[in-house]
Amino acid sequence: MAIEREEFKKLLKEKGLKVTRQRLVVLEVLAESPEEHLTAEEIYERVKTENPDIGLATVYRTVQLLLELELIDRINLDDGFVRYEIGDTQENEHHRHHHLICLRCGRVSAFQKDMLEALETGVEAALGFRVTDHEVKLYGICRNCSEQERI
Amino acid sequence: MAIEREEFKKLLKEKGLKVTRQRLVVLEVLAESPEEHLTAEEIYERVKTENPDIGLATVYRTVQLLLELELIDRINLDDGFVRYEIGDTQENEHHRHHHLICLRCGRVSAFQKDMLEALETGVEAALGFRVTDHEVKLYGICRNCSEQERI
DNA sequence: TTAGATTTGAGAAATATTAACAATTCAAAA
DNA sequence: TTTTGAATTGTTAATATTTCTCAAATCTAA
Numbered sequence A, B: 001m002a003i004e005r006e007e008f009k010k011l012l013k014e015k016g017l018k019v020t021r022q023r024l025v026v027l028e029v030l031a032e033s034p035e036e037h038l039t040a041e042e043i044y045e046r047v048k049t050e051n052p053d054i055g056l057a058t059v060y061r062t063v064q065l066l067l068e069l070e071l072i073d074r075i076n077l078d079d080g081f082v083r084y085e086i087g088d089t090q091e092n093e094h095h096r097h098h099h100l101i102c103l104r105c106g107r108v109s110a111f112q113k114d115m116l117e118a119l120e121t122g123v124e125a126a127l128g129f130r131v132t133d134h135e136v137k138l139y140g141i142c143r144n145c146s147e148q149e150r151i
Numbered sequence C: 001t002t003a004g005a006t007t008t009g010a011g012a013a014a015t016a017t018t019a020a021c022a023a024t025t026c027a028a029a030a
Numbered sequence D: 001t002t003t004t005g006a007a008t009t010g011t012t013a014a015t016a017t018t019t020c021t022c023a024a025a026t027c028t029a030a
Helices: A005-014 A021-032 A040-050 A056-068 A114-127 A143-150 B005-014 B021-032 B040-050 B056-068 B114-127 B143-150
Strands: A072-076 A082-086 A098-102 A108-110 A130-141 B072-076 B082-086 B098-102 B108-110 B130-141
Touching: A005 A021, A021 A040, A021 A056, A021 A082, A040 A056, A040 A082, A056 A072, A056 A082, A114 A130, A114 B114, A114 B130, A130 A143, A130 B114, B005 B021, B021 B040, B021 B056, B021 B082, B040 B056, B040 B082, B056 B072, B056 B082, B114 B130, B130 B143
Parallel strands: A098 A130, B098 B130
Antiparallel strands: A072 A082, A098 A108, A130 B130, B072 B082, B098 B108
16 A cells, blocks of 8 residues: 555655645645656646646655655666656555566566565575575566567 | 677678677686676777777667677666676577666676576466576575674 | 768767755654 | 744756767778
8 A cells, every 4th residue: 555645645744845835736646646656747648637837846856755754666667767666655665676577568466575585684694694585586587578579 | 698709700601690890809808707797888998998999889780689689688777777797608589688687796707597497387287387487586694694684 | 983872970868767956844852 | 814934836947967960080801
């Protein structure tokens, strides 16, 4: 479950930050599409439908703020854009940077964090490297595309 | 072991590409520092000591070519630069995009590919996603920094 | 040596993101 | 509600990496 509007307001106030229309709308756009990975420009386009006077710089600034508050995550698909997606407040840690990227259909999805735990403990045991965060991208062919291929 | 100069020449000829001084020097710079992760600008600076007349665009073009030939790998540390490192011809697959990034000293190192296998087979078994490539970055504190901290 | 295609160098162009700064907006106090 | 001061915003310019353009140079096969 993503963060609620009222929780967000409370969080801003706690940090001494102001609750602005722009901040609410940017978060809302991201919260509306938990499965998508939007670029700043895409967020800007969507925000403009509700708030035509918003500036692109404000989107960049707000996205930066939301990252710092750990309400959203970033993903870089190496296509020249940084993308953003709403985080999941159910998880204790908001580091959900592990994605499956289908080379056929382009779909980006996440997989369960616990699948990474073996890898991380393995690295710690073998190399003494204490893992605190990760960004994992696995490229390949998703189930859907595999099945369509077979037909 | 990285690719040899003569192998590279042969590979270029096989593909109908020309063997140029610039291509040889760029590969050499990368081969000299298998542990480093150089930006295009850094490669350019080093190449210029042997070849002062080279252009930056040529470095970008050559690096692109070397990527396509799978002689080098790219890594993006999200600091605004794409970085390149020589690949390892010993491995059958040249996808060595798995790195440990120390948040204390900034060192970037690689870990053995076989540690990833469990993760990849797990994803395949659980989700039907056939993994063909990966880019894995684990952030944390390396052994060196952990030990220095303790002193 | 020649010829033709590829490659290069230099600088312009493209493009994502950040910085600067005056104008606006928010929120606490009067 | 009004006031007030600081935070935030919008606009535009700036920054910086990477790509594009094109004439000149270079490579390779004949």
